[in-house]
Amino acid sequence: MTRAYFQQIEPSPQGTEFSKDDFLEQLAWTRDGLIPVITQQHDSGEVLMMAWMNRESLALTLSTGWVTYWSRSRNKLWKKGESSGHLQRLIKLRIDCDGDTLLCLVDQDGAACHTGRDNCFYFS
Amino acid sequence: MTRAYFQQIEPSPQGTEFSKDDFLEQLAWTRDGLIPVITQQHDSGEVLMMAWMNRESLALTLSTGWVTYWSRSRNKLWKKGESSGHLQRLIKLRIDCDGDTLLCLVDQDGAACHTGRDNCFYFS
Numbered sequence: 001m002t003r004a005y006f007q008q009i010e011p012s013p014q015g016t017e018f019s020k021d022d023f024l025e026q027l028a029w030t031r032d033g034l035i036p037v038i039t040q041q042h043d044s045g046e047v048l049m050m051a052w053m054n055r056e057s058l059a060l061t062l063s064t065g066w067v068t069y070w071s072r073s074r075n076k077l078w079k080k081g082e083s084s085g086h087l088q089r090l091i092k093l094r095i096d097c098d099g100d101t102l103l104c105l106v107d108q109d110g111a112a113c114h115t116g117r118d119n120c121f122y123f124s
Numbered sequence: 125m126t127r128a129y130f131q132q133i134e135p136s137p138q139g140t141e142f143s144k145d146d147f148l149e150q151l152a153w154t155r156d157g158l159i160p161v162i163t164q165q166h167d168s169g170e171v172l173m174m175a176w177m178n179r180e181s182l183a184l185t186l187s188t189g190w191v192t193y194w195s196r197s198r199n200k201l202w203k204k205g206e207s208s209g210h211l212q213r214l215i216k217l218r219i220d221c222d223g224d225t226l227l228c229l230v231d232q233d234g235a236a237c238h239t240g241r242d243n244c245f246y247f248s
Contacts, residue, residue: 047169
């Protein structure tokens with residue numbers, strides 16, 4: 001499922017800059033126009049949650065610096081923490097080798113999980 | 125997208141044990157019978173990759189202790205590292221609050237990424 005664009009730029013020397021528009025357009029959006037996002041606390045490495053973005057939510061995340069997802073259940077933009085106050089400030093966005101997953105490094109304010117837990121992965 | 129089963133067991137005291145079969149059956153498998161999996165190095169917290177499992181690959185991961193995905197591009201079981209030798213030993217499996225994402229804590233042997241990099245998230 002490796003995409004030509006990401007294969008092509010893979011050998012580029014570290015520090016090479018690419019067009020942000022190209023990059024975002026080439027992401028492996030699903031048929032529903034979504035991409036999975038892993039959200040990780042930037043300093044501790046704690047994986048907080050997994051959610052989805054569409055193009056608009058990704059653009060908002062990048063322009064505002066506040067992580068904004070696409071809620072598949074409510075079918076609307078979802079600025080994380082807009083009701084709970086538990087905002088996620090974007091520290092860095094990473095993209096994987098296939099362009100089919102985003103990794104958001106964030107600074108999480110309060111609990112990331114709607115249950116009040118620090119992260120969503122509490123079953124083991 | 126919270127599922128009734130996971131809502132119901134959410135308030136259970138820490139340490140409560142659940143039927144593994146119930147748990148696996150209740151996961152939010154997609155229409156294609158898949159679930160997204162985040163793979164993290166257990167000690168450093170490094171997020172290594174994101175991939176997908178079906179029921180069979182999850183069962184194999186749990187029974188063998190070697191992380192096995194479902195390859196969507198090759199449409200077959202994919203024991204991570206079976207050709208490269210870069211195996212992933214399962215340390216702990218975590219499940220999120222909605223039962224729609226798995227987090228595999230692993231001990232990664234060698235590079236996790238097919239490009240030879242330690243992890244797949246090298247674009248930023």
